[in-house]
Amino acid sequence: MCGIAGWVDWERDLTQERTTIETMTDTLVPRGPDAGGVWLSPQATLGHRRLAVIDLAGGVQPMRAARHGQQPCVLTFSGEIYNFRELRAELRQLGHDFRTSSDTEVLLHCYLEWGEKCVPKLNGMFAFGIWDPNRQGLLLVRDRLGVKPLFYFPYATGAVFGSELKTVLAHPLASPAVGLEGFAEILCFTQTPGVPIFRDIRPLRSGHYAWIDRQGCHEQRYWALESAPHPDDLPTSVGTVRGLLDDIVRRQLIADVPVATLLSGGLDSSAVTALATEVLREQERGTLATYSIDFEGNQDNFAPTAIRPEQDTPFARLVTQHVGSDHTELLLRTDDVIKARPEVLRARDLPGFADINAAQYLLFREVKGHSTVALSGESADEIFGGYPWFFDPRMRDAPTFPWAASLAAFEPLLDPGLWQALRPREYVADRYSQAIAEVPRLAGEAPADARVREMFYLNLTRWLSMLLEFKDRMSMRVGLEVRVPFCDHRLVEYVWNTPWAFKAADGRIKGLLRDAVADLLPAAVLNRKKTSFPVSQNPAYEQALREEMRAELADPQSALRPLVRPAAVLDLVAGEQQEQAMWRSADTLSFLLQVAEWLRVYNVRIE
Template sequence: MCGIAGWADWRRDLGAERRVLDDMTRTLVPRGPDAGGTWLSEHAALGHRRLAVIDIEGGAQPMRAARGAEEPCVITFSGEVYNFRELRGRLRDRGHRFRTRSDTEVLLRAYLEWGEGCLDRLNGMFAFGIWDPGRHTLLLARDRLGVKPLHYLAYDGGLIFGSDLKTILAHPLARPEVGPDGLAEMLTFAQTPAREVFRGIRAVRPGHYVLAGAGGCAERPYWRLESHEHPDDYPTTVRTVRDILTDTVERQLVSDVPVGTLLSGGLDSSTVTALATDSLHRRYAGPVATYSVGFEDEERYFTPDATRPEQDDAYARLVAERLRTKHTAIVLSTEEVVRHRSEVLRARDLPGFADINAAQYLMFRAVREEVTVALSGESADESLGGYAWFHSDAARAARAHPWASLPSALAAVLEPGLRRRVEHHLVDDYERALAEVPRLCGEDPAGARARELFHLNLTRWLTLMLDFKDRMSMRTGLEVRVPFCDHRLVGYLWNVPWHFKTPDGRVKGLLCDAMAGAVPEEVLRRRKTSFPVNVHPGYEAALRTELRDELASPASPLTPLLDRPAVDALLRDGAPPRGVWRTADTFATLLQIAEWLRVYRVSLR
């Protein structure tokens, strides 16, 4: 896992632009603390920062390889190709010779052999750029679910790209300008495909590639969800889900550095941990290292609600005991979370879920002290219908994003014009999302609506959750792998009917049946609980004081964005929670927006 940067320009000589490339690459040091490298030619410049996971000695980048006597192609690559061993064997059979054991070289030689067609053959999470001097083209590509980030800024005659927004903003041609639509995108808590917050800087869409040349650039899909009748009966479906997950976890345990799992004690993380434990036992390896997170005084102040009906700690310890893992419970304080809000802003370059992101960052930092790679359970809820909104008649009937209450809660304190723009942005994106759904001819209305909800979650919500996970983990130099994002599993589950996913009305009953006997029965019966948050009353009080101080300054960049009477009423009276969203979340988000406007010198135009 690494960070990548690059610049191609078909009208100027980049050989003398090392300073610019160094500035861009330097922004990626937290992503790649182990090593760095740059490569420059007349029309292309590539940078790389490395977190060494596979072939620690031989996997340095940017890496070059050639077709026979041709000029070498050059790659800068972030992520993992989990089927690189099989691909290496096929490429050897086709005459390729390898200098390293790395998946990077396999990926580059796969491109030499199959061109853009190599993407169809990859199983992994990845973002990469390949300069092909023979074609005078730059290829950018991103994995199918968008686990790894990749941004680019195209301009007349050239293109700049990088893992982080800050990487592109380090280039002199980029400007931290945010228009009204970009501001609305940032405030909607969804990631619109090819979204644009900073003007001109786009994200490569998951499952897409960008091919750039002297005549411009074009973005094309190489993978999409495909709808068809599900061919399997229920027992076969259960076995297939278990088999794909088993194979996926087995592949994702491959590493030349220590590996662990993130264990909340919920069904998804317990599934990953159980399969990892079984795999390591079969290889006579030691116990799995597992990690959970919680807050000081959680026992004292925790109050059950619909989104967090119970605490995680007891379940995480139960799973750890049953599976005999080496477990560490990470306990965070209110002071730590408040103190690291600035750090998580710099990790993501955009405001987010301030305290959840800070808790993620602090957890990952602690995990990184012992392991370099951790497996996590993201995407199970999006593919299997684990969220409450899948099971709410009101949410299923609403013609809106299922999580619309979150941006609505924040929009309630925004300046009326901005509030309307956020609302319109949500409506427009919802309609675009529905237009993208691959329909199944003849599907009944209930099944068709369930398919719409799954599409919204996989293409808008999941990408945001993966972005948070990637930014916070890579800020600490920790690689997080997500087995439930394996495209074979996601593609299979896409067509599994709703009544198979919820047998006898059981939420995610399909996964429960697939893991029966491997995951403790207490966990199989457990209700979904959201990621823990800081429940200490002092947290909200501290944020309230800080926000009042922020708004007391005539120079606050936040003031023009707010409906001041609404904010004053919220500071005075608070508001009831909207799902997972609390008054404290509004305060923290506003403070993070204020800091973002200042630190990134954002120009609102």
């Protein structure tokens, strides 16, 4: 896993721009703490920061290679290609020679052989740029589910790109200007594919590549969900899911560095942990390291809610005892969570769920002290249907994003003029209609099943992208590579067309997945209720948020004050904290405080 950066321009000599590309690349040092390099030519310059995972000595980038007497193409690559061994064997039969055992070199030779047509052949999580001097163009590519980030800023005579927003913003042509559309995206959590937050800095859409040359920039989709009748019965479907998971976890354990798993004690991470344990034991690679977290004070202050009905710790302990892992429990202190929030903002470059992100960041920092790669259970809920809104008719059938309920918390707090300019409710309605229009339909599908298919599409293309963004930014901020087995496109494609009656077999949430891993887990874990990522329920955390908000609003130079109704926010600060199904008052305060810091740190202009 690494960080990438680059710049192409057809009307200036980029060999004179070393300082610029180095400045951009330096923003990615946390993503790639092991090595770095830049490459320059008149029309293109590329930067790279490396987190060494496979072929520690041979995978140095930017990497160059050529065939048949042509000029060398140059690659800067972030991610992992899990089927690189099969691809290397195929390329060798076609006459390619290899100097290293890295997946980076295999990827570059895939392009030399097949051009853009190589992309559908790749299994993995990836974002990369290839400069082709023979065609005088730049190819930018992002993986199918958007596990790895990639942003680019096209302009009249060229383009700038990077793994993170801060990388592009480090270029002198880029600006931290945010339009009303971008601010609405932040406030509404719509995560519309391809819509920029900072004006003109586009996120390359997942499952797409962009070709940039003198004629301009052209995005092309290479992968999408396709609806078709499911060919298998339930027992065959269960067996197929299990076979895919076995293969996926085995592939994603390939590394030349220590590997761990993130274990919450929920079904998804426990299944990954159990599968990984079997592979490591079979390969005689030692005991699997597992990690979990909890918050200081939660043992005494925990109160069950609809989305957090029970604590994780007892179940994580049960799993680690069952599989025999080397387990670490990280207890997060309130002060540490608060102190981590500024680092969280700089990791993500955008405001978000500060307490969850801070907990992730602190967990990943602990894991990084012992391992360089960790496997996670992310995205199983989106693929198999694990959220309440798949089962609750009121949430499932409501004509909006199920997570849009947070808007109600913001309406009385924002400045009325800003609320009117943003039109958040209308914005959400428009983006929801756009998403529903994209859903690939299955002819003859019953209305109830068609609605469930819509819900899966919303989750896979909107909600999941936000969770993957959190996971990537927080883990890469400490140089930890987190792999997500449930995002393997083969599993996603297969389960997408599996009937809802199979996914919820016997009326159980994620019944298909539970049946596929039934032999691996203790019954208490196998039958456990869905529990969301833990948050601090320590009153000291809520009190710290209140005091911080009072100080923010007391500052006449506050960047937040013009955007809110200060009196209404202070009423929220003074009132009782409210625990709702999806959104707490503490979440509102935390988010607004992150907005305030974001405006200051990034010199944001809302236009």
